[in-house]
Amino acid sequence: MPETQHPEDDGVQIDLISADRINGLRTMEKVRLILDSVHDGNIVILEQGLDPSEESKLIEVTMSEISPDGFTGIEIETYPTDTAAPDPGLLGKLMGNTPKGKLTVIGPANRIETLHKDENLISTLVHEG
Amino acid sequence: MGLLTEIRSSISGLFAGSEPKRIGIYGPPNAGKTTLANRIARDWTGDAVGPESHVPHETRRARRKENVEIKRNGNSVSIDIVDTPGVATKVDYEEFLEHDIEKEDAVRRSREATEGVAEAMHWLREDVEGVIYVLDASTDPFTQVNTMLIGIIESQDLPALILANKTDLEDASVQRVSNAFPQHETIPLSALEGDNMDEVYDKIAEYFG
Numbered sequence: 001m002p003e004t005q006h007p008e009d010d011g012v013q014i015d016l017i018s019a020d021r022i023n024g025l026r027t028m029e030k031v032r033l034i035l036d037s038v039h040d041g042n043i044v045i046l047e048q049g050l051d052p053s054e055e056s057k058l059i060e061v062t063m064s065e066i067s068p069d070g071f072t073g074i075e076i077e078t079y080p081t082d083t084a085a086p087d088p089g090l091l092g093k094l095m096g097n098t099p100k101g102k103l104t105v106i107g108p109a110n111r112i113e114t115l116h117k118d119e120n121l122i123s124t125l126v127h128e129g
Numbered sequence: 130m131g132l133l134t135e136i137r138s139s140i141s142g143l144f145a146g147s148e149p150k151r152i153g154i155y156g157p158p159n160a161g162k163t164t165l166a167n168r169i170a171r172d173w174t175g176d177a178v179g180p181e182s183h184v185p186h187e188t189r190r191a192r193r194k195e196n197v198e199i200k201r202n203g204n205s206v207s208i209d210i211v212d213t214p215g216v217a218t219k220v221d222y223e224e225f226l227e228h229d230i231e232k233e234d235a236v237r238r239s240r241e242a243t244e245g246v247a248e249a250m251h252w253l254r255e256d257v258e259g260v261i262y263v264l265d266a267s268t269d270p271f272t273q274v275n276t277m278l279i280g281i282i283e284s285q286d287l288p289a290l291i292l293a294n295k296t297d298l299e300d301a302s303v304q305r306v307s308n309a310f311p312q313h314e315t316i317p318l319s320a321l322e323g324d325n326m327d328e329v330y331d332k333i334a335e336y337f338g
């Protein structure tokens with residue numbers, strides 16, 4: 001069983017990170033913020049996702065932190081899937097997103113499982129730690 | 130097309146010794162990248178690039194085949210092919226155990242695979258001048274890895290050709306691939322059977338020539 005930060009309870013911590021919180025950070029700071037939380041077994045939801053070069057860095061750093069019988073990597077899903085989509089959609093407007101904004105869910109690969117995904121819904125199952 | 134293309138190709142003919150473009154073959158594990166790289170290399174140079182396997186993460190280091198000269202309609206384009214490890218956001222050594230690989234070997238393979246993916250990402254940011262993106266057309270193209278990689282490729286303004294591979298399989302759907310990436314041209318092929326390679330070479334010459 002994977003280790004979690006809170007062995008005394010088996011709840012799931014979800015960190016919702018606002019666009020404001022992310023915007024001021026450099027690429028590596030964003031990657032660290034996300035991966036530190038995911039290493040603790042948490043689910044991270046970014047109000048506004050990462051740009052392509054940050055996603056590339058996130059994959060690269062994730063790979064360097066995978067270890068046998070430990071961290072197996074991340075599961076990541078974004079909405080909308082098409083970054084070029086001109087219409088932010090209702091959810092995007094409600095959340096005050098710019099058209100470029102994209103909701104992103106990231107979690108430890110061994111705890112999070114995507115059940116369903118389409119242009120406007122991500123359904124995720126989180127296994128208890 | 131027409132005059133400009135002709136002038137350009139006669140100029141590139143004059144500088145036949147000019148640097149070949151480095152074209153990265155990217156895509157998820159098991160898509161058929163090495164099978165394609167081997168076919169291209171065998172067709173134009175006679176030798177292969179690396180081993181192919183049904184076990185994911187068979188390629189764990191980027192491998193280069195230099196100076197592959199592809200002749201098209203009297204012109205020729207010279208490229209360096211870089212066959213890269215399949216990109217994933219997770220690697221679990223236990224997956225290798227299902228392929229009858231011993232634990233020790235599985236752990237080593239997964240470590241090499243993670244290094245390989247990191248290396249592939251690095252190449253994509255720094256060292257390739259064009260991308261051939263290979264997908265297994267019998268699987269769902271709407272994956273996060275595909276979306277992210279295509280996004281990264283687009284953000285770098287790299288010329289990119291999307292290949293819907295494994296068209297010989299019954300479940301293959303080229304339409305599903307082109308629907309997933311409507312902003313790009315999708316070329317169907319079977320790298321294993323060698324189907325539609327003429328069109329693949331035409332497009333390589335057009336995109337990377």
Ligand SMILES: Nc1nc2c(ncn2[C@@H]2O[C@H](COP(=O)(O)OP(=O)(O)OP(=O)(O)O)[C@@H](O)[C@H]2O)c(=O)[nH]1
Pocket residue numbers: 156157158159160161162163164165180181182183184185186187188189213214215216294295296297298318319320321322
């Ligand atoms: N049916 C069919 N199988 C194919 C085709 N191309 C490749 N394969 C098979 O798919 C499997 C994976 O092929 P590879 O070329 O090793 O795939 P890869 O993308 O290099 O995989 P990694 O190196 O692990 O990322 C092998 O069993 C190939 O024989 C194809 O066109 N049709």
Ligand SMILES: [Mg+2]
Pocket residue numbers: 162163164180181187188212213214215
């Ligand atoms: Mg390979």
